[in-house]
Amino acid sequence: MVKIDVKECAALLKEFDNYLILTHRNPDGDTLGSAFALHRALSRLNKKSTVRCIDTIPPKYSYLWNGIHNDDIEYDKIIAVDVADRKLLGEAFDELYGDKVFLCIDHHLSNREYAQHLLLEDRAAAAVIIYEIICELGVEITPEIANCVYTGLATDTGCFMFSNTTPTVHRIAADVMDKGADYTFINRLMFETKTLSYLKLEQLAVSSIETHFDGECAIMTITQDMFKKSGSDESECDGIAGLPRKIEGVKIAVTIRERLDGSYKVSLRTVEPYDAAKICAHFGGGGHHAAAGCDFNCSIDEIKSSLLKAIKEELE
């Protein structure tokens, strides 16, 4: 594994002509925005690439690949974008591609260094790094590239609200807005549009919230039953893990989400100085300092008691 910087990465990208670009499973705005921005930039250099994700890409992101003919191509090299761990490619993709990733472009300090070349920077979004690569490549930021970069920036910073937002993020946002990013459309679609069924799910989720340790920890639980009752589904729940952290006084917020197969996805959100990634590492998970996740295959009560033990340690 060779660590490289933005300049070296741009040079590397110029060497080959056909790329397979992989995103992480359960794709979000940053992995998709970064992948399609890179695809669009490469095609302006007359290079071919295909973006692939193991999961179906939610239709709300369709504006990102609008106009792209994403046919399978013969590829020379594989690029993984915003993928901290080869397991996050998804099981089948990990088997197919996991040991063949030529270049990984990532912003998670927990990156497992599985790729031959790693461009890792501690930035708010992978899209920040992609923007810098595109500038380094000398490719003009088209309105379509601007949309992709803006989407990555905005979604990974909670629309510039989270503590990971830096002056650089704002300046890149300003630049891609100048270059045609349709931020009104994107913000409305990503942050302001909720279905009535989702609002009902939130109601049910709020009523499940319990607090611990003098209100410093809040746990919210979302069951499959709540999805049924509200008419909502998993695809609408991207931001819901941020909800319990909003409660006054809460330092560590936990969202336990039941999957269709009965397993549980746990998301942690923390306030400085508490480390979400450290808590999740106890359970084989990972992520960032302020936002991390892990999986469980036991009952909700067992999950809670395991988590509360680790959280108590962290709070102390």
Next chain:
Amino acid sequence: MVKIDVKECAALLKEFDNYLILTHRNPDGDTLGSAFALHRALSRLNKKSTVRCIDTIPPKYSYLWNGIHNDDIEYDKIIAVDVADRKLLGEAFDELYGDKVFLCIDHHLSNREYAQHLLLEDRAAAAVIIYEIICELGVEITPEIANCVYTGLATDTGCFMFSNTTPTVHRIAADVMDKGADYTFINRLMFETKTLSYLKLEQLAVSSIETHFDGECAIMTITQDMFKKSGSDESECDGIAGLPRKIEGVKIAVTIRERLDGSYKVSLRTVEPYDAAKICAHFGGGGHHAAAGCDFNCSIDEIKSSLLKAIKEELE
């Protein structure tokens, strides 16, 4: 009334030494951030000023005036910041000061031109204009001024989410962040901190939502009874009017809020091309294209039927 620009405004401010700075009633982050930024900039020019608001300033804004000794002073001139109409000073202040406002700095195109000098620009926040005045005055942006400007920008743009957010807003945000704005603290306080009682109020409010005109209009009602049941109060409700606009397909969102005295405050939020200010003008209210308000003194049913008539016209 003389219309002036930023340069002329800076020159005017240099002419006198003692100012009374007025904000609008029900003060928000922009009127307060702008007023205290101006106060702090003036004091760096060795000018005295006092910021006054007819209503008690919510304690969450205390960081804005931290360290300021806001004693009443003898003043030469009155400045109103972010006050589109002298009535918005509040009744007693309107009587005392309404016809004596020397300078009004505002970003509402609906401004009633009540001041002797008017600096009116169509910007996302009054704080954008204040920032430009401070730069024109040659005053250094201290971390305290940076906090005030950031607060105005962030609160009036829904943390850079609303369609009024421009590249300039992002660039000013980046600059004041570089100059020490504690954006993590401010964002968390303004946007991410909700009490459990407020979350419960949202639950009740969501259950009141009704839709009209094939889902293009949503009406949410918040009664005093809901405040009682949830344990929440008016001071927590700044952003709640944005909620019904989030529903997929909604073009015109209405929030009807019962006041303690039994009157009703109506807030409209619209999606392009629908004009919230135009609808509210039918009922003696006003505001911006995408966000406006008006008052009613009749029953909820009467309010709804009056509004629905005006909304139907606008939708057609």
